Amino acid sequence: MTDSRFELEYLDLGxxxxxxxxxxxxxxxxxxxxxxxxxxxxxxxxxPCLIIRxxxxxxxxxxxxxxxxxxxxxxxxxxxxxxxxxxKRIYYYPKPTIAQITGHGIAGGFILACACDRQxxxxxxxxxxxxxxxxxxxPQWAIDIxxxxxxxxxxKRLLKFGDPVTTNQLHEWGVVETLSGSQDELxxxxxDIAKSLEGISAQHFSGTKKNVERLIRRDG
Numbered sequence: 001m002t003d004s005r006f007e008l009e010y011l012d013l014g015x016x017x018x019x020x021x022x023x024x025x026x027x028x029x030x031x032x033x034x035x036x037x038x039x040x041x042x043x044x045x046x047x048p049c050l051i052i053r054x055x056x057x058x059x060x061x062x063x064x065x066x067x068x069x070x071x072x073x074x075x076x077x078x079x080x081x082x083x084x085x086x087x088k089r090i091y092y093y094p095k096p097t098i099a100q101i102t103g104h105g106i107a108g109g110f111i112l113a114c115a116c117d118r119q120x121x122x123x124x125x126x127x128x129x130x131x132x133x134x135x136x137x138x139p140q141w142a143i144d145i146x147x148x149x150x151x152x153x154x155x156k157r158l159l160k161f162g163d164p165v166t167t168n169q170l171h172e173w174g175v176v177e178t179l180s181g182s183q184d185e186l187x188x189x190x191x192d193i194a195k196s197l198e199g200i201s202a203q204h205f206s207g208t209k210k211n212v213e214r215l216i217r218r219d220g
Contacts, residue, residue: 003034008041013194014095015047019054024061027108031064032082039089049197050093051190052116053100056183059125060109065134083108084141091115091145092213094206096197100190101125101167101176102183111142114149117209120178120189121167128164148213150175 005021017038019025042050054060063083071079090097090112099113101121110127113119129146131138138159147155154173157163170176177193180186 003030005031006034006038008038010045010047011191011194013191013198014049014051015042015045016051016053016190017042019052019060022055024058024104025054025109026061026064026067027083028064028067029079029082032086036086036089039093043094047095048200048202049096049098049194051098051100051194052090052112053187053190054102054105054109056102058103058109059099059101059105059127060112061104062107062109062111080139084139087111087115087145088141092210094209095202096200096205098190098193100186101127102186107131111145114146114175118193119149119170119176120180120186120193121170121176122183122186123168123179123181125167126164127167127170128162129158130162130164132160133162 005019005025007018007020009016009018017035019035039050068076068079087108096118097116099116099119099121101113101119103122103125105113105125105127107128107130110129113127129138129142143159146159149155150158150170151173154165158165167176167179171179178186178189180189
């Protein structure tokens with residue numbers, strides 16, 4: 001069944017997944033299952049890379065916090081396995097991935113952006129790993145993904161204290177490559193990166209990425 005919260009397009013330079021539930025792109029079980037299906041489809045295609053973007057207001061607000069209290073213990077275990085499995089799937093994806101950060105990204109949304117290989121963003125969007133501020137502990141695999149993308153000491157402060165950060169700051173830190181003042185400019189920035197990847201061997205990219213990103217394999 002097609003999930004209306006996602007749109008998959010095949011462009012000349014690669015594939016593009018747009019997340020848009022009309023609200024904050026909150027993540028739940030169906031969200032994870034749907035995007036995993038799209039990831040599998042793109043991997044099996046001839047698309048040389050993948051762009052993941054949000055809607056014109058937000059990249060992703062992260063987990064559906066209102067939905068979590070409705071689950072029993074077993075359901076919660078399954079939910080968090082889907083969550084970690086999806087983020088690691090993107091982190092280890094065998095094709096180059098580009099996060100087109102169209103707006104705010106909170107918790108799971110921030111992890112998703114960092115799990116991608118390259119990042120471009122709209123100016124002044126706010127991102128945060130705010131788990132400690134909502135009485136949650138950040139799992140080790142998520143800490144590893146953030147720490148692999150956001151340089152120290154910034155990553156330590158963001159993770160331990162839940163301090164928000166803007167895309168402008170992330171650009172200063174070298175995380176975001178391009179800041180754009182409009183969504184059209186941002187889409188073009190993502191496509192420019194996709195174009196720059198032409199000629200890269202898919203086989204050798206995948207093999208090299210596996211070696212580079214051994215960092216969190218200890219966590220399974």
